[in-house]
Amino acid sequence: MALPAPTPETRAVVTGASSGIGMGLARELAARGHSLILVARRAEVMEELAAELRTTHGVQVEVRGVDLADRDARRVLVTELEDRAVSILCNNAGIATFGAVAELDPQAERDQVELNTVAAHDLTLAVLPGMIDRGVGGILITGSAAGNMAVPHNATYAATKAFVNTFSESLRHELRGTGVHVTLLAPGPVRTEIPDPDEESIVDKMVPDFLWVSVEYTAKLSLDALAANKMRVVPGVLSKAMSVAGQYSPRAISAPVVSAFYRKLGG
Numbered sequence: 001m002a003l004p005a006p007t008p009e010t011r012a013v014v015t016g017a018s019s020g021i022g023m024g025l026a027r028e029l030a031a032r033g034h035s036l037i038l039v040a041r042r043a044e045v046m047e048e049l050a051a052e053l054r055t056t057h058g059v060q061v062e063v064r065g066v067d068l069a070d071r072d073a074r075r076v077l078v079t080e081l082e083d084r085a086v087s088i089l090c091n092n093a094g095i096a097t098f099g100a101v102a103e104l105d106p107q108a109e110r111d112q113v114e115l116n117t118v119a120a121h122d123l124t125l126a127v128l129p130g131m132i133d134r135g136v137g138g139i140l141i142t143g144s145a146a147g148n149m150a151v152p153h154n155a156t157y158a159a160t161k162a163f164v165n166t167f168s169e170s171l172r173h174e175l176r177g178t179g180v181h182v183t184l185l186a187p188g189p190v191r192t193e194i195p196d197p198d199e200e201s202i203v204d205k206m207v208p209d210f211l212w213v214s215v216e217y218t219a220k221l222s223l224d225a226l227a228a229n230k231m232r233v234v235p236g237v238l239s240k241a242m243s244v245a246g247q248y249s250p251r252a253i254s255a256p257v258v259s260a261f262y263r264k265l266g267g
C-alpha cells in the first residue's frame with residue numbers, strides 16, 4: 001500500500017499550510033514529488049513557501065488564501081476542489097481557545113467549530129467522490145489527543161477534535177476496498193516553533209524538551225501512516241500516554257485532573 005503516485009495533473013491539498021504541522025506536511029509532500037494546493041488565510045506566507053518548494057523539488061504549487069471559518073469563502077474553494085483531481089487531502093487547519101466557555105468570545109468559539117469541524121467535513125465531502133471514482137486517494141485528518149477526553153477550559157476545542165477523531169476513524173472503515181485511505185493524526189504536544197523564553201506558555205514550561213516532537217517528524221510519520229492506511233497516528237511518547245489515558249480513564253476521574261491543568265492555560 002502506498003500514497004497515490006504523484007502526477008502533473010493531481011494535487012495534494014494541505015490546509016493550515018502557512019505554519020506548523022501544515023507547513024511540515026506541505027514540505028514532506030513536495031519532497032515526495034506531489035504538486036500542491038496550499039490553503040490558509042496568510043497567502044503571502046504560503047507564496048514564500050510555494051516559491052521554495054517549486055525551486056527545491058520542481059513541483060507545481062498553487063496558493064489559496066481562504067478563511068475556512070467563513071462559509072461563503074469556503075464554498076468557493078469547495079466548489080473548485082470538487083472538480084480538481086485531488087489525490088491527497090490533509091485537513092489540518094485548526095485553532096484552540098483556552099478558558100471557561102462562558103467567558104470566551106462567542107464568535108471566536110463559533111469560528112473554532114466552523115474551522116475545526118465543518119470545514120474539514122466540507123472539504124472531505126468535496127474530494128471524496130473523485131477519489132472513489134479514480135479508485136485512489138488519501139485523506140489525513142488532524143485531530144488531537146484532546147479529542148479523546150473531556151477537557152474543561154478547552155471545551156470547544158476538545159469537542160471539535162472529538163468530532164474529527166470519530167469522523168476520520170468511522171469514514172476509514174466505510175472506504176475499505178475503494179482504494180481511498182483515511183488516517184487520523186491525533187497528536188499531543190508538537191513543537192511548531194522554538195518558544196521565546198520570555199513568552200513561554202505554561203505547556204512550554206511544564207513539558208520538558210525531550211517529550212516534544214517536531215513538525216518534521218510528525219509530518220513524515222503521518223504521511224507514512226497514510227501510505228500504510230493506518231487508522232491513527234500518534235507521534236511521541238507523551239502523545240501516546242495522553243491518548244491511552246484519554247481513551248481508557250473514566251471521565252468522572254480524568255476531567256477534574258485535566259481541568260486543574262487547563263485552567264492555568266486559560267490565564
Ligand SMILES: NC(=O)c1ccc[n+]([C@@H]2O[C@H](COP(=O)([O-])OP(=O)(O)OC[C@H]3O[C@@H](n4cnc5c(N)ncnc54)[C@H](OP(=O)(O)O)[C@@H]3O)[C@@H](O)[C@H]2O)c1
Binds near residue numbers: 021022039067094187
Ligand atoms: N501543535 C500541537 O501541539 C498540536 C497538538 C494537537 C493537535 N494539533 C492540531 O494540529 C493542527 C495544526 O496545528 P499547529 O500546531 O500546526 O498550529 P499553527 O502553527 O497555529 O497552524 C494553524 C494553521 O491553521 C491556519 N488557520 C487558522 N485559522 C484559519 C482559518 N480561519 N482559515 C484558514 N486557515 C486557518 C493557520 O493559518 P493562517 O493563520 O494563515 O490562516 C495555520 O496555517 C491543528 O488542527 C491543531 O489543532 C496541534
